[in-house]
Amino acid sequence: RYATGQSYTTLARRAIRILPGAEPAWLTVHRTASPATTARPVFEIILDASGSMLKRDRGEPRIEIARRALTRLVDETLPVDARIALRVFCHIEANSCRTDLVIPMTPHDRSAARKALAGIEAKNLAKTPIGASLAKVGDDLAGADGPVNVVLVTDGEETCDGHPAAAIAELRNQGYDVQVNIVGFAIDDVMLK
Numbered sequence: 001r002y003a004t005g006q007s008y009t010t011l012a013r014r015a016i017r018i019l020p021g022a023e024p025a026w027l028t029v030h031r032t033a034s035p036a037t038t039a040r041p042v043f044e045i046i047l048d049a050s051g052s053m054l055k056r057d058r059g060e061p062r063i064e065i066a067r068r069a070l071t072r073l074v075d076e077t078l079p080v081d082a083r084i085a086l087r088v089f090c091h092i093e094a095n096s097c098r099t100d101l102v103i104p105m106t107p108h109d110r111s112a113a114r115k116a117l118a119g120i121e122a123k124n125l126a127k128t129p130i131g132a133s134l135a136k137v138g139d140d141l142a143g144a145d146g147p148v149n150v151v152l153v154t155d156g157e158e159t160c161d162g163h164p165a166a167a168i169a170e171l172r173n174q175g176y177d178v179q180v181n182i183v184g185f186a187i188d189d190v191m192l193k
Contacts, residue, residue: 039146041082042105045070046133047117048154049091051124053185055155062185063122066153069183073151074113082108085140086116089133090126097129097160105141130154131162138174148178155185 047070053063078084086103090096102116130152141148148171158164171178 041079041149042084042141042144042146043078043082043149043151044085044087044105044137044140045073046087046089046137046150046152046154047120048128048130048152048156049088049120049122050126050128050156051090051094051122052128052156053122054124055185057185061122062155063120065185066183067117067120070117070151070153071114074108074117075110078108080108083144084108084113086113087133087136087140088120089129090123091120092123094123094125095127097127097132097162099129099133099136101136101140105144127159128154128156129160129162130156130158131164131167132160133162134164134167134180135162135170137167137178138171138176141176144176146177148176150178150180151183152180153183 047066049063053066054061056062057065074084083105084103085101085105087099088102089099092098092100102120103113106112134150134152137148137150168178168180
């Protein structure tokens with residue numbers, strides 16, 4: 001696979017065949033057929049639906065901008081052979097650090113992803129559990145092989161006493177080849193501290 005070094009997005013793929021060299025006469029080789037295994041790309045989208053996502057940027061609610069961008073991502077950008085998961089935080093109850101897996105890891109179904117994204121509404125007064133959401137990625141993607149791409153869309157800082165950087169480090173300690181991409185509204189580096 002030819003993949004970008006930053007996002008691990010596969011730009012091109014081509015099967016190769018490796019042939020053994022000549023074997024010495026004294027060596028006996030027993031070959032068994034083994035199926036070719038190709039890791040399918042894995043993406044987890046994490047969406048902030050806290051109250052601050054109701055604020056407007058250029059006259060439009062941030063949650064609407066995020067939904068539109070993520071819909072384009074699932075419709076036009078993610079590979080058709082990808083497996084995806086969708087996690088949303090703070091969209092169900094106020095004054096909560098709740099984070100929910102809306103779409104468990106599954107083969108990419110554009111229609112189901114669009115429908116799930118369309119149904120997400122930001123909840124006023126809800127908190128921002130970035131660390132807790134990132135900590136759940138390992139469970140969400142259990143059994144995933146190959147690179148894992150996390151796309152986190154938020155406009156706020158961690159407000160639930162979580163530690164986003166520690167959660168990412170723990171995913172790597174668990175053996176995940178993870179790349180976390182943060183798309184933010186009016187945020188800076190303090191979010192990951």
